[in-house]
Amino acid sequence: MTSLKRSQDSRQYSYDWPWVTLLLGPGLFLLCLLILIPVIGTIITSTNRDITFMDGKWVGLSNYAELFKDTAFRQSLRFTISFIAVSVPLELLFGLGLSLLMNYKSSFRGIIRSLVLIPWAIPAVISGRIWELIYNVNYGLANYIIEQFGFEKINWLGTSSGAFWAIIIADLWKTIPFVAIILLAGLSSIPETLYQQAQIDGASFFRRFYSITLPLLRPVIVVALLFRTIDALRIFDLVFILTSGGPGGSTTSLSQLGFKYFVGGDFGYGSTLSVIIFLCALVLSLLVIKFGKFSQEAI
Amino acid sequence: MNLFEKSFLYITITLLSLLTVCSKPDNKRIVLAVGGAPSEVEFWEKIAAQCTEQTGIELQLIRQPTDTDQRRQNLVTALRAKKATPDIFLMDVAWIAQFAGSNWLEPLQPFMDKHTISDTSFFESVVKQADHYDNKLIALPVYVDGGLLYYRKDLLKKYGYEKPPETWNEFIDCAKTITEKERQKNKNFVGYVWQGAQYEGLTCNFLEFAGSDKPGIVIDSSSPIIHTKRNIEAATLMRDLIEPYNISPQNTYTDMKEEEVRIAFQSGNALFERNWPYAWKLHQSEGSAVKGLTGVALLPHFKDGRSASTLGGWHIGLSRFSKQKDKAFTCIAYLLSSEVQKQFTIQLGWNPGRPDVYNDSTVLQIMQHAPILKEVFNHTVVRPVVPYYSYMSAVIQRYLNAVLSGKIEASAAFIDCEKELQEISRRYSK
Known part of the structure; x- marks a missing residue:
């Protein structure tokens, strides 16, 4: 060069x-x-009363003050954060397991690898529809199975906690493969010789996993964590299809709420919400990156 | 090519592609923004070509998505940027006030006078309730909608009912009796399907339950009132239909939007259905389990009230930023003419905003239920005509959906709901 x-x-x-x-x-x-x-523009808009059907004026931080008083905002902030806190760790855990399985040399490796990718390849709107059918009270697969075992039908999406877990399960089904693929790339870059040497030294399977696989995989885990956290923060399509935010607003995500404000003409308030989402993403990514550096020093 | 030449090429291509994106629109044609189901948009293309042929004004279509909120977002973006196109566009009745309040709609009266068109050619109550803002005419109806009660003629007859029930008490008795018996044969059978998921349709359904002689949501000197005896009664009835009456299915408040409701009824699994008029043509289509067995009636009401249908539908407006308003109105006049409206009715099964079309013999042949539709359009209730209506509706949907799920009692819900509505109205009133 x-x-x-x-x-x-x-x-x-x-x-x-x-x-x-x-x-x-x-x-x-x-x-x-x-x-x-656009980011700077959004921040400026969020300090204005920018409503299509009212005169505009500068209002400082009063949009933010209103936002924190807003029941709908608090409810959806709570939902979005719980969604991240529950779904991302589970995705990582199952994704790691799946990637180990995919990395394991067997005659089925090719088939397993392609099968695993299917849920990730299906668009969220369509997988949302599939899960909606599974959860359906009257003719859904979930209730059919339950009834075979002699239990009463359950209205899966009908209660706040039921709807929350239904969304988590549908999301896990879809995104575990994604995490698994990223981790698989990390796994295949770990030199085979390390394991061979450890084996000669008499290290058990768990010892090899804990002392070789996990530390060497950490940078990749951080990347997967970063991708998934930010993606989970923006969740829209799955919720929109499965519950449209119900019952009683308990599963309305932040991005759904923001969309409603923009469509309704209140750009100032909508921008305030976007800035909050942006700040959440920023803080979460900084945390993840910091955590990542820490782990690299540990190696 | 060396590295420098490559980079130069790369930059040139980037700049050129930016330039093409920013090219200027041409100024001769009138642009109409329209969305909907693919078959509907196809038909609009045909109508636009006809318009060009007959008026000599080139009418071009911008195809919008099917989803109502995406259509609105699409227009809000263009109008907020004060773009000259689209010149004319279709609006859902629920957002006319927002557009009018934003001062995006050109008052139409002067153009009407010039073209000697009278607004009495359209449904008077609809034009009066939905197309006026600040006493100015700012839109005209293209397609009128109202909630209808669909029922199974064969089942009512089988169990000895001569006509569909008129009051909610009669309705509950009838639905309970028939559903219990039918369930012995078909365990998926339900009495009544309606729109209860957390979305705009839920507010529409609520206004009909609450309906009777007064609208369910009153805005009294810019302060919304929703905590009323009648509203509590209505919301409690909505919950009771699901539980304890077991007339409406459990998934009413999770899944039920227009299409879910239509499919449940059309597959023969429901006795009554609340839906918009579009369902009629589909119920009568080949492969429908209820073909020829479906009747249409006014929605039931409380004993001391009267039937109410929430007014829906699409209205046409003229952009204030259009550079060719005269030409644009000529297109509107053409699109709303009796001839063209008749084509919409015959081809798409639409309900035009002009009463005269309903008297046409070809139309009557296709729409045997036209007389009932006409009656329904005289019983419409409108959603509050304020620019911030969609924010109010979002709050109402949330509380009602919680009531339907049994999480909260109706009376408690409306107290909190009213507080939030007043907060919204305070924030968005001048």
């Missing part, structure tokens, strides 16, 4: 600025245009 010259003594890089500008410029320009400017 002509663009990068390393001066050996000081281990410093000297840059060929015209090239750097040329190669990074367009990317940075698009990044600013499509991400930075």
Whole structure:
């Protein structure tokens, strides 16, 4: 590469600025245009009374004050956070198990790998419909099985906690494969020789998993955690199809609530909600990244 | 190609593609934004071509999604940016006030006068209730909707009922008797299916239960009132139908939207159904288990009240930002003419906003239930005509859905609900 010259003594890089500008410029320009400017715009809008059917004015932080008084907001914040707190750890746990299974050398490896991917390949709207049919009180598969064992029918989506777990299960079914695939990539990059050496030293299976697999997999786990946390924060489609936010608003996610405000014409309040979602994502990612660095030092 | 040339090419392509995105729209045609089921949009394409042919004004269609909220979002984005197109568009009756309050709709009276069209050509109560804002005419009905009671003619006859029940007490007796007997043969059979999921349809259904002589939600000098005896009675009835009466299925408050309700009735698993008029044509289609067995009536009411149907439907409006308002109105006038409206009725089974179409002999042949529809449209109740209605409705849906699930008593729900509604109205009133 002509663009990068390393001066050996000081281990410093000297840059060929015209090239750097040329190669990074367009990317940075698009990044600013499509991400930075809208984010700043949203923050500015959130401090205004920006409602299509009212006169606009600057209101400072009063949108935020209203938001924290808002029952619907508190309810959906509680739902979204519990959803992340329950679904993401379970996804990681099952995803790890599945990836170990997929990495295990057997004659079924090819079949297992392709079968596992199916739920992830199905669009969320369609898998939502599938689960809706499974949970249906009258002719759903879940109640059919229960009845075979002599139990009463259950209205799965009819109670707040029932609907919550129904959404978690449907989400796990869909996203475990995704986590498993990411972890599988990490697993296959761990050199086989490490395991062989450990085996010679007499390390048990659990010891090998705990001392080799887990530490070497940590950076990949952090990536999976980051992806899933942010994705879970934005959950919309599955909830929209399965419960439309009910019963009684108990499963309304933050993004559903935000969508309602934008459609209704209150851009200021909608932006406030978006900023809150953005801040949640930021804090969660910083936490995850910090946690990731910590683990790399541990290696 | 060396690296420098490659990068140059890459930048040029990026800039060029940005330029094409920003190209200017052409100024001669009128643009109409319309969405809906694919078959409906196909038909609009045909009508647009006809319009171009007969009026000499090129009418171009922007195809919108099927989902109502996405259609609204689509228009809100364009209008908020003060874009000149679309010139004309269809609006759900529930958002006309929001659009009018945002000052996006051009008053139509001057154009009506110029074209010598009278608003008496349309359903008077509909135009009066839904198409006026601040005493100005800002929209016209294209498609009128109202809640209907569909019933199984064969089953009522089998169990000795001559006509569908009129009051809720009669209704409950009738539904209980028939459902209990029918369930012995078909364990999936239910008495009454209606829209109870947490979405706009639930508010519409509630207004009909509450209906009678007064609307369920009154906005009294900009303060909403919902905690009334009649409303508590109505919401309690809605819950009771599910439990303890066991007339409506358990999934009423989780799954039931228009299509779920229609399919339950159409597969022969329900005695009564509350739905919009669109279900009629589908119930009568090939492969429907209730073909020829379906009757239509007014929705039941409380003993001391009268039947009520929530007014729904789509209305056409003219954008204030249109650069060619005269031409655009000519297109509106064409689309609302008796001839074109008749085509919509015959081809799509739509209910036009013009009463004269219902007297046409070809239309009467296809829509045998036209006389009942006409009566229904005289019994409509409107959802509150305020720009912030959708926020009110979201609150109402949440509380009602909780009542239906048995989580909270109706009387307690309406106390909290009213507080939240007043909070909203305070925030959005000038």
